[in-house]
Each structure stands twice: as C-alpha cells, then as structure tokens.
Amino acid sequence: GEDVEQSLFLSVREGDSSVINCTYTDSSSTYLYWYKQEPGAGLQLLTYIFSNMDMKQDQRLTVLLNKKDKHLSLRIADTQTGDSAIYFCAERGAGGSYIPTFGRGTSLIVHP
Amino acid sequence: AAGVIQSPRHLIKEKRETATLKCYPIPRHDTVYWYQQGPGQDPQFLISFYEKMQSDKGSIPDRFSAQQFSDYHSELNMSSLELGDSALYFCASSQLAGSDYEQYFGPGTRLTVT
Numbered sequence: 001g002e003d004v005e006q007s008l009f010l011s012v013r014e015g016d017s018s019v020i021n022c023t024y025t026d027s028s029s030t031y032l033y034w035y036k037q038e039p040g041a042g043l044q045l046l047t048y049i050f051s052n053m054d055m056k057q058d059q060r061l062t063v064l065l066n067k068k069d070k071h072l073s074l075r076i077a078d079t080q081t082g083d084s085a086i087y088f089c090a091e092r093g094a095g096g097s098y099i100p101t102f103g104r105g106t107s108l109i110v111h112p
Numbered sequence: 113a114a115g116v117i118q119s120p121r122h123l124i125k126e127k128r129e130t131a132t133l134k135c136y137p138i139p140r141h142d143t144v145y146w147y148q149q150g151p152g153q154d155p156q157f158l159i160s161f162y163e164k165m166q167s168d169k170g171s172i173p174d175r176f177s178a179q180q181f182s183d184y185h186s187e188l189n190m191s192s193l194e195l196g197d198s199a200l201y202f203c204a205s206s207q208l209a210g211s212d213y214e215q216y217f218g219p220g221t222r223l224t225v226t
Binding site (some may be wrong): 033035041042043045048083088102103 | 153157168185206208214215218220
C-alpha cells in the first residue's frame with residue numbers, strides 16, 4: 001500500500017547477505033512485520049518487532065528498526081536459493097485494529 | 113502444527129457467476145480475516161470476524177459477503193463476478209482472546225474469472 005513502501009526487486013548471489021528495506025508513514029505503528037511469500041503459496045510470518053525495539057535477531061534473520069526515520073530492514077545472512085520469494089513488510093498501528101498494512105513486496109532473487 | 117485451511121485452492125468461474133470460498137482457522141483461533149491479492153499487488157484487507165461477529169471492514173465490494181459460523185470457519189460469498197475479481201484470496205486467523213494477535217495465513221484460493 002501507499003503507507004508502506006518497499007523496493008520491488010533485489011538480486012543477490014547465493015551465500016551473500018540480503019538486505020530488504022521498508023519505509024512506513026504511521027508514527028503510531030506498534031508492530032512491524034516481515035512476511036515471506038513463495039510462488040503460489042500463502043504469506044508466512046517470518047518475524048516481527050515491537051516499536052520500542054531497535055533490533056531483533058532470529059537465526060539468519062536480523063530486523064533493524066529506525067523509528068525516527070520510520071525505516072525497517074530485514075537482513076538475511078548467507079542467503080540461499082530457497083530464500084527466493086517475495087518479502088512483504090507490514091505495520092500495525094496502535095488504534096485497536098489488528099489489521100496490518102502491507103507494502104507492495106520485494107521480490108528477492110537468489111542466483112548461484 | 114495445524115495451519116489455516118482454505119478450499120478450494122483453485123476456482124474458475126465465468127463473469128456474473130457466484131463463488132463461495134471457505135476458510136478453516138487454526139484450532140482455538142477466534143478471529144478470521146479475508147484478504148484479496150491481485151497480481152503483483154500487496155494483500156488488501158476485505159473483512160474480519162471475531163467470535164462470529166464482523167469486527168473490521170476493509171475494501172470489500174457490496175457484491176461480496178462473508179460470515180463466520182459457530183465452528184469458527186468462515187465463508188466468503190462473491191456474486192456477479194467480474195474479470196477484476198480474479199485474484200488470490202487469503203484467509204488468516206488469530207486468537208485475540210488469547211492475546212495472540214499475529215495473523216497466520218492460509219495458502220490462498222486462486223480465483224480466475226473468465
């Protein structure tokens with residue numbers, strides 16, 4: 001959506017790190033999410049971060065949040081061909097609605 | 113672990129026909145959400161139900177309706193189908209009563225309107 005922006009494509013070589021970036025506009029966002037969507041499949045929740053955190057690490061995934069700049073990033077270490085997918089950034093505000101607002105998705109292509 | 117089940121996985125309909133999509137949430141989840149994802153688009157929220165009552169409404173056309181049943185499964189009814197309704201329809205579930213706000217998505221139903 002318009003309130004959450006991501007670059008559309010990212011191409012990396014297998015074994016390198018991937019960094020997918022996202023910016024959002026809602027300063028009241030409380031939760032920020034990263035979802036992965038493989039071809040023809042549903043959305044898989046990869047990780048999320050609370051707005052009072054600035055970093056979260058989960059195995060090969062590192063999420064960085066710069067709340068001042070409203071910038072979220074997902075770093076995938078040692079990227080594998082199985083990581084090729086579309087990655088959606090999403091945010092949820094504090095207004096009591098549990099509906100996240102999604103970005104347009106970044107298509108990550110991992111080549112040997 | 114059990115996941116969200118959607119049926120059918122693929123559906124082909126003609127213009128002006130009717131379609132019904134079904135969603136079975138994760139056991140003990142009380143909330144169901146419906147999303148529409150067009151080609152190359154982000155998921156657009158349609159409607160949600162909590163404890164069988166509509167809880168939030170998004171960009172759901174008047175031609176569509178949905179409900180959640182006593183066993184918590186949900187159905188999305190789509191009438192007078194148009195070509196532009198061709199999309200992937202996702203259902204997600206969560207357990208708001210248990211403070212598990214995170215949404216777990218099903219595999220989607222791909223609807224093609226010809």
